[in-house]
Amino acid sequence: MADFQIYQSYQRLLKNEDLSTPLAAILALTEMMKQSNAGTMFELLNELKGNAEALSRHSSNPIGLNAGCELFIEFITLFPHDAASFSELKTELIRQGQQYAGQALAYRAKIAELAFDFIKDDSILTHSYSRVVLQTLLMAHKRKRISVFVTEARPRGMGIKTAEMLMAAGIPCTVVLDSAVAYAIDKVDFVLMGSEAVVESGGLVNAVGSNQIAIIAKAANKPFYALAESYKFHRMFPLSQYDLPSHNPGVLSFPQTPSARAHPASSGLSSESSSILSDNGSPIKITQEDIARNNPDVDYTRPDLISLVFSDVGSLTPEGVSQYLVGMFAG
The missing domain is CATH 1.20.120 (Four Helix Bundle (Hemerythrin (Met), subunit A))
Incomplete structure (x- = not known):
């Protein structure tokens, strides 16, 4: 060993x-x-x-x-x-x-069949990249007329991969900025979300941004459906975002940087020549990599925001997930 x-x-x-x-x-x-x-x-x-x-x-x-x-x-x-x-x-x-x-490996096809009955000729919003969501949408496309809005899903940008695969299959698809979900939600019939885990409370852990999409869907009275294989059911009971094991104190921290000042030569309105310098004269520049390092990869969505969880063990309410997990680990 x-x-x-x-x-x-x-x-x-x-x-x-x-x-x-x-x-x-x-x-x-x-x-x-x-x-x-x-x-x-x-x-x-x-x-x-x-x-x-x-x-x-x-x-x-x-x-x-x-x-x-x-x-x-x-x-x-x-x-x-x-x-x-x-x-x-x-x-x-x-x-x-x-x-x-x-x-x-066959669970995704089973979930796709189960979720298929809830899909009409609809416009659907999905987030990031999920194999089971992709399989469900590809199945629905064969028998129904669907169109899909896919969030960009920063910082990893995995929504672009989803959109490219859907478009290659002939599904009408558009990429939505993460910050434009509330703008697009009125064009959507329901939200279809993948998962990294479904926890004992019946809540969802998924790519960061899932929680705010669920909040927006709830406010707009749009169903929020999660797809999850039963091996993603997890005996964890987070009460907030900061109870997730992926959380660390460095996330959303304030880095220690020198105070900044505008360069005197750039005090006009033109932004092309402007630059921000620290007190010691070195330029300050924030990159996408800096932002990604200082932000979480996943977030937690409360069970009250989730309409149904489609799994290989059936269509479950969040409360049903809790009951299934208790039974599974009770022997």
């Missing part, structure tokens, strides 16, 4: 475009089990928990992978067996983990 690098294995698995972070985490843990020298279930569980913690430490946004690790470790803990030896049991656990990850 000393030479097994769990995070490198996880990163390698993520290169597969079909694998989301929870499934990549599950498969990384199954690879760890192959390398493990554990001789008892107690030792194996300790190794699994230690490697799950290592994955979380190395990731700036561990929410999705934590959901996968949590699910897999709970499965290992409660797995019923009649194996004659621990070695035989470990082989079966590895097989079960790999089999689950393979079967879970």
